[in-house]
Amino acid sequence: MSSRAFGLLQQWRISSSKPPRGRIRGISRLSGGLEVRTSSSLFLSQRLQSATTEAADRDPLRSHNRNGNSIMDEPLPKHKTTGAFQQLPMVMPSVDILSSAQRKARHVSPTKGIHNIAKRERNRGAKQLDALMKELAVPLRKYMETFPNKRYLHPYERSLIELTFGDGNYEEILGRVDALRKKVVSVGKQHASLCAQSTSKREAEERLNEGLKKLEEVFQFGRTAVDDLLNVAKTLRAMPVVDPQTPTLCLVGAPNVGKSSLVRILSTGKPEVCNYPFTTRGILMGHIILNYERFQVTDTPGLLTRHDDDRNNIERLTLAVLSYLPTAVLYVHDLSGECGTSPDDQFTTYKQIRERFKDHLWLDVVSKCDLLQESPDGTSAPDETGRYKRFGPDGSIHVSVKSELGIDELKAKVRDLLLSQMARIGSQKNADIEEAS
Ligand SMILES: Nc1nc2c(ncn2[C@@H]2O[C@H](COP(=O)(O)OP(=O)(O)OP(=O)(O)O)[C@@H](O)[C@H]2O)c(=O)[nH]1
Ligand SMILES: [Mg+2]
DSSP: OOHHHHHHHHTTOOOSSOOOOOOOOSOOOOOOOOOOOOOHHHHHHHHHHHHHHHHHHSOTTGGGSTTSSOGGGSOOOOOOOOOGGGGOOOOOOHHHHHHHHHHHHHTOOOOTTOOSHHHHHHHHHHHHHHHHHHHHHHHHHHHHHHSOOGGGSOHHHHHHHHHHHOTTHHHHHHHHHHHHHHHHHHHHHHHHHHHHTOSSHHHHHHHHHHHHHHHHHHHHHHHHHHHHHHHHHHHHHTSOOOOTTSOEEEEEESTTSSHHHHHHHHSSOOOOOOSSTTSOOSOEEEEEEETTEEEEEEEOOOOOSSOGGGOOHHHHHHHHHHHHSOEEEEEEEOOSSOSSSOHHHHHHHHHHHHHHTTTSOEEEEEOOGGGSOOOOTTOOOSSHHHHHHHHOSTTOEEOOTTTOTTHHHHHHHHHHHHHHHHHHHHHHHHHHHHHHO
């Protein structure tokens, strides 16, 4: 994944184009297989290797499951909590992993008490190669064990990963990190073994240098995987945490209709407001405190009038919030003609979304009413679409952020909506407890 794509993502926004797939550059497994000799220094280096390589070599993908079963055999678990991204480990830049590993390996001295110069040198060489291998592989194994398997995430967080990095890219990057770890272990073992079989001091020194060079080459070759993972972690950690147990108001509507302006007025959230569509390209969070209760407000990217299959990943983020989080919806309609999506098109999308998410608590708002002309008194619009174009959906509140018209009424209605949402979450919790007992 390019650094530019990640630069965009760090703002917790997504670019509408798919990020380029990461590279797997010719990483292959080595056949391995150590030749066994009974020389004391070789025996020692093998014992030492078996202890340290155990840590470096254990297959993290298989050890994901605490019961030791293959995770693929298990049914998909039901996840009710979010927040996995805040627990991701800090990934060290590849350049730092390499330099730190090289520094530590250089300081490894031969086992005390070996008087024969050749034996001492091959013992030192094998230990240094083993140390370098371990110092490179162990952090990679730790990442493989601590980055969550997507199957175990809350569905909302799972969809954030898919929509942010593109389908399969997260796993692909983790796969490259694991391939690099395996290659490092295999090459490290092979060269430590060769060094331990040296017959002279000079040969041991040469084999040590060769091994160090080869390990460095292997790591350099695959290091982009580590740096890509570092960027994945940065992006995921920067994503706002939405707690599914806290009542949440989700602002939805076409692009440029005034969603972010309303989020700024209703909550602590300060999303960017601009007069062009898709200013908001990710999920942004704000909070409302009412009578010591804390509520969440999410701003979302605008929805265009098109079939769900044709939506880009930015729009799909909005649908992910509605699909996987128990939110109350504040649907924003701009009937002024300012936003770039005609009222007809807004109505079409509105009906689709309303139907699809009909179980959500809901409030409709007609925005920018300072730009709307007064409706002549007593005239009723001829049909449903005509009524929508003039008044918005039945029961809509008309507001203007500019003139502050309707804002107090909106705040009161939002408060009622969030309290209803709170009651709903409470009864769902009780139902879950009853089901579990
Ligand atoms: N006249 C008027 N303009 C408004 C009002 N509310 C928002 N706007 C303007 O409408 C434009 C879009 O506002 P945003 O709040 O960024 O709209 P959005 O729906 O978040 O836009 P996207 O994030 O691009 O989907 C900005 O230029 C706002 O200043 C209003 O009540 N009256
Ligand atoms: Mg916006």
